[in-house]
Amino acid sequence: MKVKEIAVLLNGEVIGNPDVEITGVSGINDAREGDITFLSTSSYKKYLSECRASCVMVKEPITGFSVTQLKVSNPHLAFAKLLGLFYLKPQEPVGISRNAIVSDKANIGQDVSIFPFSYISDGASVGDHTVIYPNVFVGENTTIGRECTIYPNVVLRENVTIGNKVIIHSGSVIGSDGFGYIFEEGKHYKIPQVGGVVIEDDVEIGSNVSVDRATTGNTIIGRGTKIDNLVQIGHNVKIGMNCIIVGQVGIAGSTEIGDFVTLAGQVGVVDHVKVESGTMIGAQSGVLGDVSKGVYTGSPIMPHREWLKAQAIFSKLPELYKKIKELEKRIEELERRNPA
Numbered sequence: 001m002k003v004k005e006i007a008v009l010l011n012g013e014v015i016g017n018p019d020v021e022i023t024g025v026s027g028i029n030d031a032r033e034g035d036i037t038f039l040s041t042s043s044y045k046k047y048l049s050e051c052r053a054s055c056v057m058v059k060e061p062i063t064g065f066s067v068t069q070l071k072v073s074n075p076h077l078a079f080a081k082l083l084g085l086f087y088l089k090p091q092e093p094v095g096i097s098r099n100a101i102v103s104d105k106a107n108i109g110q111d112v113s114i115f116p117f118s119y120i121s122d123g124a125s126v127g128d129h130t131v132i133y134p135n136v137f138v139g140e141n142t143t144i145g146r147e148c149t150i151y152p153n154v155v156l157r158e159n160v161t162i163g164n165k166v167i168i169h170s171g172s173v174i175g176s177d178g179f180g181y182i183f184e185e186g187k188h189y190k191i192p193q194v195g196g197v198v199i200e201d202d203v204e205i206g207s208n209v210s211v212d213r214a215t216t217g218n219t220i221i222g223r224g225t226k227i228d229n230l231v232q233i234g235h236n237v238k239i240g241m242n243c244i245i246v247g248q249v250g251i252a253g254s255t256e257i258g259d260f261v262t263l264a265g266q267v268g269v270v271d272h273v274k275v276e277s278g279t280m281i282g283a284q285s286g287v288l289g290d291v292s293k294g295v296y297t298g299s300p301i302m303p304h305r306e307w308l309k310a311q312a313i314f315s316k317l318p319e320l321y322k323k324i325k326e327l328e329k330r331i332e333e334l335e336r337r338n339p340a
Contacts, residue, residue, distance in 0.1 A: 003055050003068055006036065009085070010078045015061050016068030020054050025082045028053070036082060038075035091131045091149075106138075109146070127164065139175065145201070157213065163201035163223070171208040174199065178212040178219075178235025178253060191215060193235060200224075206231065206247070215253075222259065240277060268299075282307075 004018035023034040028044055031037040031053035038057040039045065048056070048065060055068045057075040072078040091113060096102055099116035106120045109128035114120065118136040126132065127146035136150050139158035144150065146164045154168050157175030168174065180191035195214025199205070199221045206229035211219060214236045221227070224242040232250045233239070239251075240259035248266045251257070255269050258277030269275070269287040276293040286299030297307040313320075 003036070003070060006055075006082070007070055010057075010070070010072050010081065012057070012070045012072040012078070014068065014070055016055075018068075020068050022055060025079065025086050026053070028056075036070070038079040040076045093129070115152075121158070142175075151207075157197075159196040159213070161196065161198045161218075163199055163203065165202050166199055167204040168199075169205060169207040169209075169229070172205050172210070174205070174211045175213045176210055178215055180215055180235065180253070195219070195236070197221075200241075203227070209233070212237075212253075228265075234271065246283075 001022050002018065003014055003020045003022060006012070006022060007014050007018070021034065022036045026032065026035040026037055028037045028039065028047050028051055031051055033052055033054055035053045036055040036057065037051065037053040045062070048062070051067070053067065055070055057070045057072050057078050059071070059073070059075055061069055061071055093111040094113045096108065096112070096114045097116040100114045100118045100120070102108065102114060102120040103122045103124065105122040107125040109126055109130065111129050112126050113131045115132060115134040117134050118132050120126065120138045121140040121142070123141040124138045125143045127144055127148065129146055130144055130148040132150045133152040135153045137155045138144065139156060139160065141158055142156050142160040144156070144162040145166065148162060148164065148166045150168050151170040153170050155173045156162065160175040175197045177193040180193060181188040182191060193213050193215050195216045195218055197211055197213050197219045200223040202224045203221050205227045208229055209227055209231045211221065211233045212235040213219060217236060219233065219236055220238045222239055222241040222243065225239055225245065227245045228247040230248045231245055234251055234253035234255070236254040237251050237257070239245070239257040240261065242260050243257060244262045246263060246265040249263045251269045252271035254272045256274045258275055258279065260278050261275055262280045264281060264283040266284045267281050267287065273287060273290050275287065275291045278293045279291055280295045281287060281301060282297035282304060284299065285297055285301045288300045291301070295304040296302065297304045302310070
């Protein structure tokens with residue numbers, strides 16, 4: 001594909017030779033002749049002198065650089081689109097494997113791929129162009145929308161609703177029982193978890209994620225939200241649209257997360273709290289109560305700027321402690337010299 005053809009796809013402007021042939025897409029340090037790469041920030045300019053790419057996507061033209069450039073509004077986004085164009089080929093429908101078990105009472109759409117050893121239960125529904133890889137379990141009355149990709153060893157329990165264009169990676173369990181017990185007479189009595197889970201359109205769920213079913217009602221993951229690996233989402237949690245939930249986050253039951261919220265790695269959120277839309281919470285933070293919009297860090301959380309000040313003081317504590325001990329010693333000496 002020539003640079004001028006890529007420019008049309010990306011609504012870009014060619015600076016240099018528009019007929020350069022592009023055969024691959026790569027990062028700036030790994031690019032070879034025939035590759036197109038991108039410059040996301042000015043700090044990466046130092047790598048251009050050794051870059052072997054045939055074309056570099058930039059936000060603003062670089063002077064004194066002989067390699068063909070493609071000016072685009074967002075080079076990083078353009079790079080992502082080209083990776084998909086060059087390397088991701090659509091799954092050709094393969095139909096239902098004879099080694100898959102599909103209930104006669106299931107509703108299977110058109111051009112669906114169901115690979116060997118998957119199990120589709122009574123009353124389940126699989127939308128058009130969806131791909132279900134080997135060893136997937138789909139429980140009774142669970143609905144999967146159009147153009148979804150369900151990777152191997154995923155479990156979708158009963159009464160789960162999956163929207164359109166959802167991706168669920170290997171090992172994840174959607175609809176496991178919520179963690180609910182009542183302690184009475186020296187025993188923990190299980191609270192039946194009879195609700196469901198709703199995963200809205202364009203959600204991506206990483207590997208080994210657990211999304212618990214609601215006690216009653218539904219646990220809800222909002223449209224466009226992206227969830228990293230090893231995340232635990234408790235029963236009756238409601239997560240809004242276009243959130244980013246990074247690896248090893250734990251969200252306890254009945255918590256409400258607004259839209260466009262970012263929870264960085266290993267954040268823990270207690271039950272029954274509300275996190276306002278647009279909030280960002282830093283890695284390894286602990287959320288113990290309701291959170292208004294802002295940027296927070298720490299355990300328990302505090303405004304990020306205050307946390308930075310606290311960290312600066314914390315690093316000086318050994319020195320401050322030494323000073324305090326010295327001052328205490330001097331005071332003791334003064335008191336001995338000048339008794340009351």
